[in-house]
Amino acid sequence: MISTIKAYLAQAKIGLKVGIKYRFHFIITLITVPLSLIIYYFLWQAIYLYTGQEIIRGFTFPALIQYYVLSMIVGFFVWCDVDKWISQDVRRGHIITMFTYPMRFMWQHLAFEIGINSLGIILQMIPVFLIGFLFFGLSVAPAFNFITFLISVILAFLLAFFISFNVGLSAFWLKKIEGLRRVRRTLLLFLSGGMIPLTFFPVWMQYASHFLPFEYVRYVPIKIYLGEFSTLGVFGQLGLQAVWIVLLYFLSQAIYKRAFKQFAGAGV
């Protein structure tokens, strides 16, 4: 057991090392943050001025800007391209080398993603927090909100991983999954509240969204940070995140079993 944990920790370390190799990528991505925030700032300033309203869909102007800062922080944290790696490996036939390696396929990928994303925390999340605090009026959340926010973000990452992992597994049948990946990214961006808060959507859509996993990837952690749930509500949301993770985990196990059988049966 301990040796197994050590093995996956070592795999996470490899992810971290690869991340360090590409630290420039992480750092340069940071430049996009103030730029996007400035665009959102002026866009929404114009909208608020034009409509002459203090509150639109439950958001004051400063609250909305805070929302975008948090959206970016969470966005960095939950970034996961595991579907890309899987489809590349399947198409190039490299997947066979992974199957002759004594690691569980899913855990091997998860450990790697954790490793590479942990660098993102240091190089991206913390700086964006600072930018938010200093220039965009991000308020410091109470300790309870902040801690539950962190827990929620970690769960959101796991959720994003499993969504991506499930999409990636489809490559065993479809080979090229660029289109599906685009659908995944778009759904994740819009339905997680990455473009605009979900309160801007029609009521039926907001309602439907509760039954999809996407809002738990971004919208929920943001709202936890902003203190929009009761204490009990926060735990309820964390619980729902966990439920989605468990559901998608079991789904992925079922798909993986078939994927391996299909791969091993056809012999790429």
Added chain:
Amino acid sequence: MTNAIHVKDLKKTFKTHKREHGLLNAIKSLVKRDYKIKHALNGVNFDINEGEIVGFIGPNGAGKSTTIKALSGVLYPSSGTVNVLGYIPWKDRVKYVMHIGVVFGQKPQLHWDLPPLDTYWLNKEVYDIPKKEFEKRLKYMIKLLDVEEIVQTPTRDLSLGERMKCKIIAALLHNPKLVFLDEPSIGLDVIAKDKLRDFILDVNKKFKTTFIVTTHDMGDIERLCKRIIIINHGVIVYDGPIEKIKKEYLTHKHLDVKFNKLDKKFRLKGCKVLEANEYELKLELDTKKQTVKNVVNHLITDFDVADIIVQDPPIEEIIQKIYKEKRK
């Protein structure tokens, strides 16, 4: 000796799409697909003992890699039994592959962005190798393959041959009982090939590691293997010592004779002149009709000979002969 691999009546059938070329047929295939049944393995049988180095050869599409895949646990066969080191490979994959090493000549097995050394340290944890043993083996292999600096360079910056050496180290660090080498000498120059072969022989002797080598390089086979298994059309066509192959199918010798000056015409029973010019003669000798001794005697007494080289024909020719015979 203990049995490392037992394969009995292994069969594998694939269902593949059949499609004529051309756009129209491509569109047609969207609606109606024709399937073709392909028998990749038609009942393969063999046993391999611990500590053997076995050459596994055959032409493209003969079933070589299908067999290797079934043995390394990434392929479900249609029927038959396989037992490797007490495991059924395709059941409980992770546990099984802990005990084997696999090197694919054509596929990356090291982390592309990192030096091989990082992959080795990862393997130490993954295969749960004790630190002392890990360091000892690593040192031994690095020295033998002469890759001290190479293992510290990112894999992406290494040449094909360097990468191959590093991959082999990665596959052997955990002291596997059984190693599959798929085209191990691809991309290696003569010196590197030599080093690698010595290395494999050394590991085999020292640790009693069983090797199964698939290759198109007959040099590998001749240097490494005492036994070869030849597969074609999904069945084993030969399984035995390489010497026997040579004896049964080596009925001809090649003679390369150099002269100070060749002024007469050469004619002798059982000899076929393949090539001739003023200074050189290439002969093929049928050993059933004529002895080497006679030919050499005749050459030396009657001609102004500078040099004689007597050779066996290359093993590729032998294999081709076997293929042809079996096809009949």
